[in-house]
Amino acid sequence: MDYAIRAEGLVKKYGDSTALDGVDLEVPAGKVVGVLGPNGAGKTTTVRILATLLRPDAGHAVIGGHDIAKDPVRVRQLIGLTGQYASVDETLSGAENLVLIGRLLGLSRRDAKARAAELLEKFSLAEAAKRPIATFSGGMRRRLDLAASLVGRPRILFLDEPTTGLDPHARQEVWDVVKRLVADGSTVLLTTQYLEEADQLADSITVFDKGRKVAEGRPGELKRRVGGQILQVRPSMPADVPQVAAILAELSGHTPAEESGVLTVPADEPLLVSAVARRLDGAGLSADELGLRLPSLDEVFLALTGHAPAAPDAEPAAPDAEPAAPDAEPAVA
């Protein structure tokens, strides 16, 4: 198979802490591989190493046939990078940002302008082209950031948490763009904290935890390993919890988990919801909340690693960075 990205045994240490502890990664040409993991799992470190921004302490990687350590300039000719934090210039306008990048990539002034106009149009930013980035919404910035990484028509694209901090609408817009890119034949390495995002975009998913790869496979395979959906019940009266737990155990065949008055149990079949509702009704018990949801990242981790996700980095997610999708709960307890 033709691999666009091939990394072996990547190690990166910062003092005593190990950010990456021997990671292998393979991305076939023309495919999207999603790297899924909580903060501090080593996702960004991996992207920074592969994009030649950081030297690994051990291991090596080949991008598009060129070694990242021996021939970084040729690697940079092939890649585009969209970082976690918008890497565009706040004081310049959208058009100026893209023209600057075109000029740096060796386009003539006229070609750089044409390319910028073309991309702004494609990303629905044409009307805002002359405004400084400081006036852009979060979703617009991220789209401009994506446009900026595409000026040079990169064959291989690194998207480091492209939708972290975006509202659901802006997230959907970014997803649409990524889907179009992939349809056009780009290879994409995507990192994300959101299972749903990896599920939507990636051909295969690699799960990172504490600087190691803990699982990989197609989204469907991983989901089966995680165990499908979860039934969640919050009894109205806390005193009813033991009785409701007994009903759940009986109907689902699993021992329910309880946390602050909420019971969860794997729902192997969707009909479990109505069965539970009927039983509660019949027993005269009421619930404030009763429903199915997809496994959260915590539960994916629990299932794949046998432990809860690593504690988030020193920087806690800002309130607006909280994912809105119900199946993508942050790794914060």
Added chain:
Amino acid sequence: MATDTLAPDTASTPAHTKPARIGLVPTLHHSLALAGRGATKFLRSPIQLVDVVLTPIISLLMFVYLFGKAISGGDPDAYLQWVVPGVMVMTVFQASIGIGVALTTDAATGIFDRFRSMPIARSAPLIGAVLADFIRYAVCLGTLIVLALVMGYRPDTTVPAALAALGLLIAFAMSFSWISVYLGMLVKTPGSVQGLMTILVLPLTFASSVFVKPEGMPGWLQAWSDVNPVSLMADTTRGLLGDGAVASPLTGSLAWMAGMVVVFLPLAMRAYRKNNG
């Protein structure tokens, strides 16, 4: 070019055995493109603009009207002729320390990551930042010259000599700004860069021929002033603007400038690479 906007460039590159390098001409090209970015940013920042306009005005007014009479012994007009070239050197020199402070904040943002992930020279963002300050020095010197002429300063010079003086002053500021770039890459906090540079700038500007003639200084101070780059540059500027010899201070100034670039450009680059892989 592909017809579709998003389609990647799939033209295959042959497998080379020799690693690709960015040559000198493309490096200059990238640096100039980034200098354009820096200059645009500067012109859109009213506070920075006010700073480089007000600092020379305050310095010149203060030194001429506040200290001038005391220093010159009663002939303010003669003192004006003496001090204007010196204040030119002092203000561009002081303006040059701002770059390290600005770079500590700029280099930490995502935009520098983008530059470093592109096939451009690694030194281009730093060289571009140094070159972008051309516009700051030009505004600074322009303000100073207009004010000095209004105050009665009358240089006895030719247009080519005056332009040479301005060019040298800007080159002087750019060469010395590499110290600030280096410190910015090394200490990484804006406040520390500012503090360290102030410690460096004060003895250089005051123990020099900027404000007083070195003949009146104690021997040891005179010895320092004679080799002080600020003195040498002030004397060069005076010479080109019609008051004194040029050759000897010019040689000294050029030697200092070359020394600064040769020592601090590589140091700054090394610190920049170390911070950023």
